[in-house]
Amino acid sequence: MxxxxxxxxxxxxxxxxxxxxxxxxxxxxxxxxxxxxxxxxxxxxxxxxxxxxxxxxxxxxxxxxxxxxxxxxxxxxxxxxxxxxxxxxxxxxxxxxxxxxxxxxxxxxxxxxxxxxxxxxxxxxxxxxxxxxxxxxxxxxxxxxxxxxxxxxxxxxxxxxxxxxxxxxxxxxxxxxxxxxxxxxxxxxxxxxxxxxxxxxxxxxxxxxxxxxxxxxxxxxxxxxxxxxxxxFSDPPMNFVAADIARGVARLSGDVTLPCIGPLSGVPDGRVTLGFRPNHLHLRRLDGDAVSIHATVSVVEITGSESFIHVRHAGDEWIALSHGVHELKPDHPVELYLDPHKMFVFGADGRLVAAPLPAAAAA
Amino acid sequence: MNKPFDNRAWFLVLPVFLLVAFSAILPLMTVVNYSVQDTFGNNQFFWAGTDWYVQLLASERFHQALGRQLLFSAIILLIQIPLGVLIALCMPRKGWTVSLTLVLMALPLLIPWNVVGTIWQVFGRGDIGLLGYTLNRIGLDYNYVNNIGDAWVTIVVMDVWHWTSLVALLAYAGLRSIPDAYYQAAKIDGASRWSIFRLIQLPKMKHVLIIAVLLRFMDSFMIYTEPFVLTGGGPGNSTTFLSIDLVKLALGQFDLGPAAAMSIVYFLVILLLSWVFYTVMTRDENERQGGAS
CATH class of the missing domain: 3.40.50.300 (P-loop containing nucleotide triphosphate hydrolases)
Incomplete structure (x- = not known):
């Protein structure tokens, strides 16, 4: 049947x-x-x-x-x-x-x-x-x-x-x-x-x-x-940021550069959209390749075991999902870490170009 | 739990007490006062005790009026409640026809009682009334002034015309509150039209139907204007319902004592029957709540 x-x-x-x-x-x-x-x-x-x-x-x-x-x-x-x-x-x-x-x-x-x-x-x-x-x-x-x-x-x-x-x-x-x-x-x-x-x-x-x-x-x-x-298929919603890929680096708005490693390696040069889940935007450096970013706190929602940290970065609005209670003051700067291994890459037409490897997700 | 107790809270309920006292209790008390005394005018009162009540309850005239009244209310409820539900089931559920139907249904409710009586009085006349003339022309001997049956039929039809809309609108409101998912679920089960009515629509309409039954009972039990306008309680005493009899007693014969006693009994009968209706219709619910707690 x-x-x-x-x-x-x-x-x-x-x-x-x-x-x-x-x-x-x-x-x-x-x-x-x-x-x-x-x-x-x-x-x-x-x-x-x-x-x-x-x-x-x-x-x-x-x-x-x-x-x-x-x-x-x-x-x-x-x-x-x-x-x-x-x-x-x-x-x-x-x-x-x-x-x-x-x-x-x-x-x-x-x-x-x-x-x-x-x-x-x-x-x-x-x-x-x-x-x-x-x-x-x-x-x-x-x-x-x-x-x-x-x-x-x-x-x-x-x-x-x-x-x-x-x-x-x-x-x-x-x-x-x-x-x-x-x-x-x-x-x-x-x-x-x-x-x-x-x-x-x-x-x-x-x-x-x-x-x-x-x-x-x-x-x-x-x-x-x-x-x-x-x-x-993401809750809280996935974070997105536009990026230009050229000469082995991805240049994000707000003068952030990510090395083209992991899912980013092998992506042809040009304009793409990078997506990353809120639980992959960290308050601490967990991976040697992670890149530090300076963002501004908008609001923090604390659910108990987790905190939803809404931030602004160069015109984009992102959410970072972090374990534990983090009391961050609105409109204060915060340093976040972006892991290039956890990036979803979408082409100009919105189709997936590359996704993080499951092994990397488990690591 | 420790509930805070504050005597100042009485000030909040005081206005209601005053309102009820002046609008209901005090007028009722004057009637009670009349019912236990006899008066011959000149504001002379004599204590009569329960005499008027004893007389009333033994009187043939009261029994007959009460019997007519009960019969009339029974006929009205038996016609109007099923008919109202049937109309509600046939009313459209969406589209522009909804508002049109609602307006048409509400029209009879907007017409005053005495106007309804006058309309039907003229409508039913054999010489100039459309209904009476037509019935006579097709060979039916219809005359509400002389024939007891015709008078009853006219008053019942008049009341059905006037008030079935109310039942239909209440039932319609009940039907509209049923979520679509119930109908879908029944459809998926393959339930018949009758099962849907009996197992979904009727139980969901129950609460508004209780209100409809109570309203229609109380209202029909107090009917006065329509038979008064149509035949003045005739032919003979055949349409002299309790309220018409009461007015004859109080204003026609100026027997204030007996009329007051009759008012009290009349009031208690309505109260008793309404209570019976309400208890019977909510019985299984109360039993269940009692069983569950």
Whole structure:
């Protein structure tokens, strides 16, 4: 079983919500749709589910064209950001509802409901109604309803976004395991790069209705094909700076020069954009090749174990992510270290020219 | 937890107490005062105790008016609540037709009671009224002045025309508050139209429907102007509802004592029935909260 989107696009009036998307999701795979709000994640899911029909292109399920097939006959399951359950039915009846509609025999229904409830640890709550449950339990009920269906395609639209931090961590870890056993294709939409990395599997990065890249999550993270993908897949946002490469050095604005080593070596002369993640802009020299930079502090956000240091440097605004609490005063100078080994190089067209080596990232 | 206690807080609730006292409690107390006394004018009062209450509760006339009143409210609720919900379900959810529908639905609500009565009084007349004339021409013997059934039908239709919009608008507001995800989820499950109504729409409309039922009950139970304008409570006493009977007693016969006693009983009946409605409709919720805590 696999789901294939062929050149799918969706126009509503004059606005194009999805631009020519082609994806192939293999059976039993976990696929993350990663993109900011309004990037088209939900629309793409609705197209996959059959809740909406594509304006152009085809949707193939298991090799069969299901483009015009109504959602009721497609056997998909979907879980939403809001906790959607039948308010007057008990948790048991809520989980059983898709099976009742499918007219599953009573003994089998009972066994499947109890199995799903056990997996999502809802057994003590089966007799209650959703309104008597906590948010986490309500979403577990919705997840159990999706699980019990044994649908070959399960769509999770930011399912953990309305839960508090601890529950989110807990469920995120369990979710792929629970659904992996079913062999279904799992599609998981999120706005958070860290969530995509924790889930693993494949990631499709979305930007304004376009899939910019699709591949194994860690690959997409390490080698984003272009600047847009790198922007989507970085939180806090990736820092960018224009540079001119000539005679073995990269000259940045603000009279900073980086030696062309690591990813920069072998980049042809000319104008490029360098990108580096906030956790690679350091307050201390960690690498012998690192270059010192004099920047000005804009603001510092301290989260406890980490500090987000917003700085200005020659017209660019960067963020440095540093462990520990750093109390730096706004508008004061700060010395930062830029590691040439950690540079992403993007050409004038925004395409990736060179990326840091994974080995260098690990070192 | 240690709650700070400050007597000055009473100053904050004092205005409400005063307002309620002057607008509700004091007028009610004067009625209570009348209901336990007898007067022959000249401001001469004689203590009557519970006599008026005993007399009232035993009176055939009161029983009949109360019976008519209960029947009328029952008919009104049984028609207006389902009809209002049905209309709300058919109302458009987006586009320019939404505002148009809302305005059209609100129009009957803007018309004063006595005007509604007058409109239908003329509308139903056999000689010049469009409705009455047409019905008579197609062979139906329709005359609200002489025929008890026709008078009732006219008043019920009038009230349905006047107030179903309110129920529809309240139900519509309830429907609009349901997130789209619920409908999508039901669609993915393959739920039927009836299941969607019973399991999603009705539970989500419940709270506004409680308000609609209470409002329509209280209002229909106090109906006065429309039957008064249409037939003055006739033919005979057939449309003499509690409020019309009360006005006849108080102003027609100037029996202030019995009328005051009737007002009190009338008030208590409304209070009791509203409480019953509210308790019954919120019962499973209270049980659940009790069970959960």
């Amino acid at each position: 696999s789901l294939v989107l062929q050149n799918v696009s969706k126009k509503v009036g004059k606005a194009t919500h999805i631009h020519d998307v082609s994806l192939e999701l293999p059976a039993g795979s976990l696929n993350v749709l990663l993109g900011p709000t309004l990037s088209g994640k939900t629309t793409l899911m609705r197209l996959m589910a059959g809740l909406e029909q594509p304006s152009t292109g085809r949707v193939l399920f298991d090799g069969k064209d299901v483009t015009g097939v109504a959602v009721q006959t497609r056997n998909v399951a979907m879980v939403y950001q809001q906790f959607v359950n039948y308010p007057t039915l008990s948790v048991y009846e809520n989980i059983a509802s898709p099976l009742r509609i499918a007219k599953v025999p009573r003994t089998e229904l009972d066994a499947r409901v109890r199995e799903a409830a056990a997996l999502l640890r809802l057994e003590p709550m089966l007799a209650r109604t959703p309104l008597e449950l906590s948010g986490g339990q309500q979403q577990r009920t919705a997840l159990a309803r999706a699980l019990v269906k044994r649908a070959p395609l399960v769509l999770l639209d930011e399912p953990l976004a309305n839960l508090d931090y601890k529950l989110r961590e807990e469920l995120r870890e369990e979710l792929p395991k629970i659904f992996a056993a079913t062999g279904s294709i799992l599609v998981y939409a999120t706005t958070e790069p860290s969530e995509a990395l924790q889930l693993g599997g494949n990631t499709a990065t979305l930007d304004r209705g376009r899939v910019t890249q699709f591949g194994p999550t860690i690959e997409v993270y390490r080698r984003p094909v272009d600047r847009l993908t790198a922007e989507v």
